[in-house]
Amino acid sequence: MVHQYKNNGYNIVLDVNSGAIHVVDDVTYDVIALWEDHTREEIVEQLRSDYAEADITEAMEEVAELEKDEALFTKDEYEDYIIDFKKRPTVVKALCLHIAHDCNLACRYCFAEEGEYHGRRALMSYEVGKAALDFLIANSGSRRNLEVDFFGGEPTLNFQVVKDLVAYGREQEKLHDKNFRFTLTTNGVLLNDEIMEFANKEMANVVLSIDGRKEVNDRMRPFRNGSGSYDLIVPKFRKFADSRKQTNYYVRGTFTHNNLDFSQDVLHLADLGFKQISVEPVVAQETDDYAIREEDLPQLFEEYDKLAAEMVKRHKHGDDFNFFHFMIDLEGGPCVAKRLSGCGSGTEYLAVTPWGDLYPCHQFVGNEKFLMGNVTDGVTNTAIRDEFKSCNVYAKEKCRNCFARFYCSGGCAANSYNFHGDIHNAYDIGCALQKKRVECAIMIKAAEAFEEE
16 A cells, blocks of 8 residues: 655655655656556556656656565555454553542643543542552563553642652562653643652653643633633743753643644744644534534644644754654654554553542543443453454554554544544544644655755
8 A cells, every 4th residue: 555645845655564655756656656557558658748758667667676675565464463462461551640630720622621520529549549550560461661640630739649659659660670650741830849850850751731822822721710821831831841951741732723823833832942842633522612623624734734844944954843743753663563553542551540440541531431440459341451452453444544554553542432432433533634744744754864865
């Protein structure tokens, strides 16, 4: 399978199954488009009005050589591999600890309902958190590196328990030959020097929530009294990012129907000095006034193109920043199993409520259909685990023949369920945007490669 497209002056050809990427001239691009369904004579006949016959012939020889070298039109050999992968024993390697089902902001698009997750406000006790870490260690098999995300709500509302659990985790590392990688997600309202110092010592990564320009952020991320949060959090976030030497963090925002020009929000954050940036599309029902609609897609595609071109330009001037959705590893990326099966929700990755219930991920918390067990008894609803274990690109009709399947891994199971009632489907607007992001990411890599030549 081959995917062809043009972006920012480059003719790009992706061989989907091998992952090979080719930047080609016009004649080769057009030859490739005809290669599988036409004879050489037919290709010459169709293209002779645009190119010299000698150039067409040369291009065909190059394409034939690439096909022979399995760099073009390669076969998919991975479907059987995923069957074997599903048979492997399940080990848990990451937990999302809902350290606080409460929040000091009232973000309009929050799926967690100001931290309550369709339930009640609560803070996780040290005992529950300790049991969660014990559960993770006990179910991690031989895996040494384990991930723990402190999530909410707003985790800093319960920061003493965060500190205590990190201390407990460090003790257990030595006893069980494990290595905990802790992450903190925060809205920044309660950030102070103490929290920053602790996070810089103990947190492998920190996620800082901000949507971009002041008017955009304050429209969607206000306090409960309606006042905005931008002026309070920006100085703290800049200080925090600098204290981490602009690495091992990212500012994370959400764009909505109200700011379809979201590339301006990304560039605003970059101009504030942030080097690690993620601004993602809101996922909301059509009834929400801020929801992304199908008719918004052409403008959003243009925004991604503009952003990608600007990043190429800034790279040339040494003013780089990373945009999370354009970060793509064409050489040493995730293993095939990971590419096919996705984030591991419901199997390798679980969410833990303040009272210790287990769910497939944070976006399923509060939906009792997906209650999997608890940190004391472990996973008791193995049927849910098995359902998520079978969730991969070959189990989804929309994904099987999609060029982006090895990059998005089938998309988000929660989004699929929320829009279609089935984790084996796909959220269509999310798919369209993901495919555009993959194209832009590959273009950036191509531009950087040409610059180095």
